Amino acid sequence: MGVLKRYGEYLPVTKKTPAVNLEEGSTPLVLLDRIGSSLGIELWGKLEGCNPTGSFKDRGMVLAVAKAMEDGASAFVCASTGNTSASAAAYAAHVGAPCYVLLPSGKVAMGKLAQALIYGARVIAVDGNFDRTLEMAREASAKCGFAIVNSVNPYRLISQRTGAWEICESLGDAPDLHAIPVGNAGNISAYWAGYKEFRERGRSKKLPRMMGFQAEGAAPLVTGMACPVPETVATAIRIGNPVSAHLAREAVRESGGEFNSVTDAEILEAQKILAARGGIFAEPASCAPLAGLIKLKKSGLLPEGSRVVMVLTGNGLKDPDTALSQVEKPVAIGGTIEDLMEALRQ
Numbered sequence: 092m093g094v095l096k097r098y099g100e101y102l103p104v105t106k107k108t109p110a111v112n113l114e115e116g117s118t119p120l121v122l123l124d125r126i127g128s129s130l131g132i133e134l135w136g137k138l139e140g141c142n143p144t145g146s147f148k149d150r151g152m153v154l155a156v157a158k159a160m161e162d163g164a165s166a167f168v169c170a171s172t173g174n175t176s177a178s179a180a181a182y183a184a185h186v187g188a189p190c191y192v193l194l195p196s197g198k199v200a201m202g203k204l205a206q207a208l209i210y211g212a213r214v215i216a217v218d219g220n221f222d223r224t225l226e227m228a229r230e231a232s233a234k235c236g237f238a239i240v241n242s243v244n245p246y247r248l249i250s251q252r253t254g255a256w257e258i259c260e261s262l263g264d265a266p267d268l269h270a271i272p273v274g275n276a277g278n279i280s281a282y283w284a285g286y287k288e289f290r291e292r293g294r295s296k297k298l299p300r301m302m303g304f305q306a307e308g309a310a311p312l313v314t315g316m317a318c319p320v321p322e323t324v325a326t327a328i329r330i331g332n333p334v335s336a337h338l339a340r341e342a343v344r345e346s347g348g349e350f351n352s353v354t355d356a357e358i359l360e361a362q363k364i365l366a367a368r369g370g371i372f373a374e375p376a377s378c379a380p381l382a383g384l385i386k387l388k389k390s391g392l393l394p395e396g397s398r399v400v401m402v403l404t405g406n407g408l409k410d411p412d413t414a415l416s417q418v419e420k421p422v423a424i425g426g427t428i429e430d431l432m433e434a435l436r437q
């Protein structure tokens with residue numbers, strides 16, 4: 092069941108809203124007990140990479156596209172570090188509307204680029220970082236009347252709250268800590284709004300502390316200053332001036348949480364741990380929370396025994412190049428059984 096159907100009563104869906112549905116949402120929440128026990132916590136991973144385009148963006152995109160169609164939109168535009176463009180392109184294709192996507196040239200993982208192209212979007216590679224592409228997309232939206240489906244579109248964040256509701260329904264309540272990567276800062280804000288709304292509706296009792304993790308080279312919410320030249324291996328969160336910074340700061344302040352940063356080396360190490368000790372392949376940005384939890388554990392700041400949910404925002408298959416650069420090459424052998432026996436002995 093897609094999110095418009097599953098949570099229609101909590102979303103601004105009317106009789107006139109087209110029932111757009113790629114069966115997004117309802118993603119698995121997986122107990123990662125081997126990793127959790129080494130950190131002294133109960134650790135859960137929300138597998139947002141299981142969404143139809145392989146990232147959490149589909150939760151918000153479905154409502155943004157449905158409402159734009161309801162309002163008579165004829166085309167969509169977005170700026171993206173990759174996942175938003177894949178999602179926008181897919182939903183635009185599904186409803187039969189053109190989609191223009193602006194990407195920071197050379198800084199988008201291969202799988203995401205392939206997605207936007209194969210879904211039939213018009214892909215434009217801009218000589219500039221994400222922050223600049225977003226300014227340009229907003230201008231193009233105003234000039235050409237395209238519906239913008241970045242998280243400046245309020246429906247995106249409204250519908251991304253569904254992730255928090257699913258977690259509360261799966262666990263019976265909110266967790267103690269909610270760990271999440273932060274780029275343009277929309278998702279952390281949406282989750283916080285979702286947790287609060289569910290509690291107000293009497294559907295949950297607790298509120299989690301919101302722990303937002305950024306890459307050290309693109310950590311404006313940690314340093315408190317916009318970062319003019321963001322750089323990180325986690326290209327999804329290579330963002331220097333987050334559009335929803337004010338909402339994210341509020342979420343962290345209200346919940347008693349924090350922002351923290353992790354290095355690229357820590358992110359890549361966490362990616363390997365998640366894969367090799369959890370059986371989950373997530374893209375680098377999605378591994379920032381695990382890197383952050385490991386960092387907190389090392390400094391004695393991770394509350395023992397707490398229930399922690401981390402949002403694994405995107406599928407690892409989107410960025411195979413980065414993963415391959417971190418592992419050994421396959422063992423190459425000839426075609427005899429002796430060759431195989433020799434290889435197995437090593």
Ligand code: F0G
Binds near residue numbers: 174176274275328376
């Ligand atoms: N994780 C992944 C895999 C992402 O693609 C993004 C953002 C984030 C985390 C951060 O979420 O921006 O709500 O704080 N990707 C956007 C994009 C910017 O264009 O795909 P955020």
